[in-house]
Amino acid sequence: MALSWDVLALDYDAEADRIGGELRRIIAHECKRRGLVVALSGGIDSSCVAALATRALGKAKVFGIHMPERDSSAETIKLSRSVSDTFGFDSVLEEITPVLDGYGCYRRRDEAIRMVFPEFGPGWKSKIVLPGLTGGELNVYSLVVQKPDGTIEKQRLPLPAYLQIVAATNFKQRTRKTFEYYHADRLHYAVSGTPNRLEYDQGFFVKGGDGLADVKPIAHLYKTQVYAMARHLGVPVDICNRAPTTDTYSLAQGQDEFYFALPYREMDLCLWGKNHGVAPAEVAPTVGLTADQVERVYRDIDQKRATTRYLGLAPQLVGAIPEIKH
């Protein structure tokens, strides 16, 4: 029997109440802080967390930060401001481009890109992509560049170039988190992380960057549920209708081409099916794939869990310290 999309249905009012209760308990009793800092990207996840936090804590106890940088879409700041305006909490704009310049983020990334495209320079744009579900390939990244004349070229990334591009780009997420903790320390607030379930499960975050937080209020929600929750809570429609993007590379980049094998809706159902022991043949007709393709998505889920396990590991100790409990 085909798996129904309805398995992802939720009572959003009840779930928002439950998340709100947990947020109040965690921030007051576990963190012993007075409010919550939310970095606003203009995307669905951070907007949903901001809406949930405002509902749970009141707008006076939520502080937003807008942190676009040189490669962000022109829309980013307009969208993120629409969230703080809609929910009425205080927010600040932090210009992180000069900080990233100071770290050499852009210079180091471009140096790695020139290992593959030596003529890369001003006027060029870039992004990295995965092969997707079409072949039996391993998850090997390619670099896509757009030249100043608009032509597009694509090349497989040798490992040193790939690692340096990712390492340089990770300055962005880690710099943002530094500003989040600056404001959290100043206000005696906790810091939120905004991963949805797909991102949390599949390790789609930067360790010490967007992966670092005191509380992750929507990590248990599938992305489909995050969209529905955001709509339920009145997140601006322009955000609810926008496709997920990484907003990290200078060429527009969908999350599905960067990381996930499928668009989020289909990916959600595959992950739900796998988590609940549903056979690929039952998931396949609902998501419009063959059973073999769903089987491959299941394997890819396991592979990403294995590859990214390190990202979620707490610091490893080599001797027991029983007096300290986490």
Added chain:
Amino acid sequence: MSALDAATVERAVTTFIVDNFLFGNAADAPARDASFMETGLIDSTGVLELVAFVESTYAIKVGDDELVPENLDSVANLAAFVAKKAG
């Protein structure tokens, strides 16, 4: 030079894995036919390091369409692929 035989490549790949991924601990070396992905010893980054190693050691170029588990997912598969390509 005689054609490269797979057994020689297997030894070289295993030595590379032990030296570079296992800090010299040969006891943890993968069985020759153990799937890297299934055993979890070597992830996709590790596979790319192995590809770079065989490309530079045996002066071969692995094409995008050759990056498939049948060619790369165990010491034995990788060695057979390299021997055929370099032979």
